[in-house]
Amino acid sequence: MIGYVLRRLAWGLVALLGVTFLAFTVAYLVPGDAAQLLAGPNARPDDVANIRRQLGLDQPWLVQYAGFLWRLAHADLGRSYTGQPVAEIIAQHLPPTLLLAATGWICWLVFGVSLGALVAWRRNRAGDAALLVFSIVGASVPTFWVGVLLLYVFAVRLGWFPIGGSGSGRHLVLPTLTLAAAGVAYYARLAHAHLDETLTRDYVRTARAKGLPGPLVLGRHALRTALLPLVTIAGSDLAGLVGGVVFTESVFNWPGLGRLAVERMTQQDVPVILGVVLVSATAVVLLNLVIDLVYPLLDPRVRVGGAQEAG
Amino acid sequence: MAAQLFSGPMTSRARQPRGAAWLAARPLLATGLLLLCVVVGAAVFAPWLAPHSPLTQARGDAPLPPSTHFPLGTDSLGRDLLSRLLFGARYSLAIGGCATLVALAIGLLVGLPAGYFGGMVDGALMRLVDVVMAFPSILLAVALAAVLPYRNLGTVLLVIGLVNWTTVARVVRGETLALREQAFVEAARALGAGPGRVLLRHIAPHLAPTLLTVASLSAGTAILLDAGLSYLGMGLPQPTPSWGDMLREAQRWYRAAPWLAVWPGVAVLITVGGLNMIAFDLQRRRR
Numbered sequence: 001m002i003g004y005v006l007r008r009l010a011w012g013l014v015a016l017l018g019v020t021f022l023a024f025t026v027a028y029l030v031p032g033d034a035a036q037l038l039a040g041p042n043a044r045p046d047d048v049a050n051i052r053r054q055l056g057l058d059q060p061w062l063v064q065y066a067g068f069l070w071r072l073a074h075a076d077l078g079r080s081y082t083g084q085p086v087a088e089i090i091a092q093h094l095p096p097t098l099l100l101a102a103t104g105w106i107c108w109l110v111f112g113v114s115l116g117a118l119v120a121w122r123r124n125r126a127g128d129a130a131l132l133v134f135s136i137v138g139a140s141v142p143t144f145w146v147g148v149l150l151l152y153v154f155a156v157r158l159g160w161f162p163i164g165g166s167g168s169g170r171h172l173v174l175p176t177l178t179l180a181a182a183g184v185a186y187y188a189r190l191a192h193a194h195l196d197e198t199l200t201r202d203y204v205r206t207a208r209a210k211g212l213p214g215p216l217v218l219g220r221h222a223l224r225t226a227l228l229p230l231v232t233i234a235g236s237d238l239a240g241l242v243g244g245v246v247f248t249e250s251v252f253n254w255p256g257l258g259r260l261a262v263e264r265m266t267q268q269d270v271p272v273i274l275g276v277v278l279v280s281a282t283a284v285v286l287l288n289l290v291i292d293l294v295y296p297l298l299d300p301r302v303r304v305g306g307a308q309e310a311g
Numbered sequence: 312m313a314a315q316l317f318s319g320p321m322t323s324r325a326r327q328p329r330g331a332a333w334l335a336a337r338p339l340l341a342t343g344l345l346l347l348c349v350v351v352g353a354a355v356f357a358p359w360l361a362p363h364s365p366l367t368q369a370r371g372d373a374p375l376p377p378s379t380h381f382p383l384g385t386d387s388l389g390r391d392l393l394s395r396l397l398f399g400a401r402y403s404l405a406i407g408g409c410a411t412l413v414a415l416a417i418g419l420l421v422g423l424p425a426g427y428f429g430g431m432v433d434g435a436l437m438r439l440v441d442v443v444m445a446f447p448s449i450l451l452a453v454a455l456a457a458v459l460p461y462r463n464l465g466t467v468l469l470v471i472g473l474v475n476w477t478t479v480a481r482v483v484r485g486e487t488l489a490l491r492e493q494a495f496v497e498a499a500r501a502l503g504a505g506p507g508r509v510l511l512r513h514i515a516p517h518l519a520p521t522l523l524t525v526a527s528l529s530a531g532t533a534i535l536l537d538a539g540l541s542y543l544g545m546g547l548p549q550p551t552p553s554w555g556d557m558l559r560e561a562q563r564w565y566r567a568a569p570w571l572a573v574w575p576g577v578a579v580l581i582t583v584g585g586l587n588m589i590a591f592d593l594q595r596r597r598r
Contacts (some may be wrong), residue, residue, distance in 0.1 A: 011438070018442035026458055132339070136591060140584035142535055144542050145558060145576035152565050152572060243447035247539060251562070261450060262543050265457045277446060277454045284445040 005293060012289035019281045024068050027274045028061060077275040081267065086275040090257065094279070096166055097256030100248065101241035103172060104179030109234060111180065112187025113227065119188070120195035121218055131192055138185020147178040147251035164253035175252045179245060183237070190233065194226040201225075228299050232291055239287035243280025339595075343588030350582045354400035363391035365398040365552045374568035384570050386560055392571065395552040396578055402553050403534050403582060406467065410533035411526050413472025418479025418525075423510050425480070426487025437484065440477045448474045449539060456545040467540070467547060471533045478532075479525050486521050490514050524593040531586035538579050554578050 052058050059067070071078065077086035119127040154174060155163045161174050198204065199222055207217045246258035253259065257276045264272040334341045353360065377384040384392050425436040443451075455470045456462070490496060491514065499513045540546045541555025549556070554575040561571035 014438065015442055015445065018438065019445055022442060022446075023454075026454060029458060132591075136584055136587050137580070140531065140535075140580055140587050142538050142542070142555075142558075142576060142579050142583075144539060145572075145579065148558060148562050148565070148572050149576070151562075152569055156565060156569075240447050243450040246447075246449045246453065247542070250543060258450070261453055265453055265543075265545065268457060270457060273454050273457050277450055280447055280450055281445040284447075288445075 001296070004296070008289060008292050012285060015285045015289075016282065019285060020069060020072060020278065021065065023274055023278045023281065024065050026277075027270050028064065072278075077278070078271045080264075080272045081269045086271050089260070089272055090275050090279055093255060093257045093260045096254055097242060097245060097249070097258065100172070100175055100179065100245055100254060100256060101238065103176045104183065104245070104248075105234070105238045105241055107176060107180040108183035108187050108237070112184040113191040113223075113230070115184065116188040116191030116193075117195055117218060117223065120192045120199060121214070123199075131188060135185045135189040138182045141181065142247075143178060143182060144247040144251050146181045147174070147248055150174050150177055151251060164251075166254055171252075175248050175254055178248045178251065179241075187230070187234075190230060191226070194229060195222060198222045198226040231295065231298060235291040236284060236288050239280075239284040242283045243276065337592055337596075339588050340592040343585045343592065346581050346585030347589070350400050350404065350578075350585065353397050354404050357394075357397040357401060360397050363394045365390060365395040365550075374564055374571060376568070377570060384568065386557065386571060387564055387568075390550075392557075392574060395557060396554070396574055399552040399554045399557070399575070399578065400582070402547075402551060403537065403579075405464075406471065406537045407530040407534040407582075407586075409468050410471040410475060410537070411530045413468060414475035414479050414529050414533070415522065415526060417472065417476035418483055419515075421476070422480040422483025423487055423514070426484040427491050427506065427510055427514065429488070433484070436480075440480050444477045448536065452536060452540060453543070453545065456540060462545070462548060464547065467537065470540070471536050474536065475529055475533055479522075479529060482521060482525050483518060486518055487514055490517055520593070524590050527586045527590040527593070531583040531590070534579065534583050534586075 057064070075087055077090065080086055080089060116131070119131045151163065151174060155161050162168075162171050165171055201222075204217060204222050207221045212220075243257065245254075245256060246262060248254065249256045249259040250262055257280065261273050261276040334344075374385055374387050386392060386395070421436050421440065425433045452470050452474050455473060456466075459466045459470070487510075496509060496513055499509050504513070537546060537553070538555030538558070541553045542559045544559060546553050546555055557575040558572065561568070561575065565572055
């Protein structure tokens with residue numbers, strides 16, 4: 001058990017290094033000259049050279065990466081081309097993204113799992129077929145199109161909700177619905193697949209034979225086992241949402257990280273984009289680590305198995 | 312998300328009916344193929360089907376509503392929407408197909424050795440996959456698009472392929488891992504075949520059914536991602552008739568011209584839906 005924890009921690013560290021290395025390399029390959037951009041178009045060559053030396057841009061690649069890591073360890077993500085510290089900008093845009101991601105994620109789990117459980121419990125062809133169609137549409141529809149349509153019907157035509165921005169609960173409804181569309185379909189199918197298998201198990205039949213009421217069999221006996229594999233998936237999906245709400249944020253002008261990255265994209269503000277990418281990838285690595293460490297506590301089979309590699 | 316759907320080696324197939332009866336027994340596959348045929352037909356015959364050129368600008372500077380002359384209306388530059396949709400199918404399918412080839416190439420290059428050699432090779436390659444997968448795909452695509460100096464078909468393909476290969480690598484690794492234990496692989500090795508020969512001549516052919524599934528999933532993802540990038544203004548520059556770009560414009564005009572927002576989305580849904588139906592059906596058969 002201790003070996004497992006240590007191995008996971010070590011791998012988490014390696015993954016974090018890998019993530020920073022990849023992100024740094026992508027930024028390093030940028031053809032534009034950061035020093036020139038910072039100095040402005042009218043700067044004298046001497047000044048540009050000075051800035052380059054100050055920022056360490058004249059150093060070799062690996063030395064620059066080491067410096068980047070050192071600054072990262074001090075929560076310093078560098079400066080945007082606008083002069084503002086990147087960490088500050090990200091701290092401003094993170095809360096709205098977290099709010100939207102968390103709301104959407106809860107909808108995925110609650111509605112997706114309920115829907116999947118309902119269909120699995122009913123066991124009829126019509127339900128199965130409807131769920132299949134729903135999950136295919138959910139997997140195939142562009143998120144931003146769902147957003148545009150919802151926006152048009154419920155904000156522009158009916159006027160029930162604001163057209164964009166954030167600030168109140170009403171602002172949150174349409175973005176959440178947009179985000180929910182694909183995820184609910186996915187989780188419904190996942191929950192259905194796992195439950196369908198679990199419901200044929202002997203212990204479920206025993207519970208039924210004992211005369212337990214249906215909801216109790218489903219909730220107490222079947223769902224518990226069926227949903228365990230979903231913990232891992234749901235965890236990394238939550239982390240993925242931190243950087244994955246780009247479209248929803250763009251459609252609804254939601255002032256989060258995704259829209260920030262897209263906005264800065266047109267200005268080629270690489271430090272900010274890099275910061276956003278780094279923060280979201282780090283969230284994924286850390287949350288996956290936490291899940292892998294917590295999972296044995298939830299599932300005794302893994303604990304007894306001990307050596308099982310969850311990764 | 313798709314990676315979890317694959318598990319275990321191929322099982323032997325039962326005797327199947329042929330031809331039309333075979334398709335009728337698999338409604339999902341039949342529907343998917345039909346949808347895909349519609350889109351491919353639209354792409355191939357676009358010059359004959361389209362009532363106008365996708366680039367010709369009619370009079371006016373505001374979108375025109377649907378009429379007999381312009382069946383689906385025009386965009387803000389007075390270009391016929393139906394014609395742009397039809398030509399957009401060419402572009403979308405090209406992106407989906409080529410980006411999938413890129414993803415398959417990288418995925419095979421990583422997945423085959425990882426599954427076959429195992430041990431350190433496997434560990435290192437799969438950790439690489441994990442690291443790349445830690446980046447949300449759309450954000451990674453945005454970042455790559457941001458640092459690339461210019462934008463053309465090649466760079467868009469590269470961005471989508473670079474983001475898409477991880478699923479392929481995982482699936483290929485899993486299949487290879489199972490296949491290398493099979494007797495025919497051992498027989499080949501006993502006859503003195505080197506790893507290269509075993510991988511290419513004995514294992515790769517058995518991956519074909521799996522690759523077909525992964526390819527249709529991956530093509531769907533690529534088309535969605537491309538539409539998304541265009542929607543965000545990071546796709547190919549104007550006047551390429553891309554469905555994502557049409558939706559981007561639609562959002563600017565939705566008060567005056569809501570019809571613009573409907574059809575490009577439907578086009579994406581049909582194309583990706585068709586591909587996903589094929590993939591779903593193939594997946595179900597394999598389990």
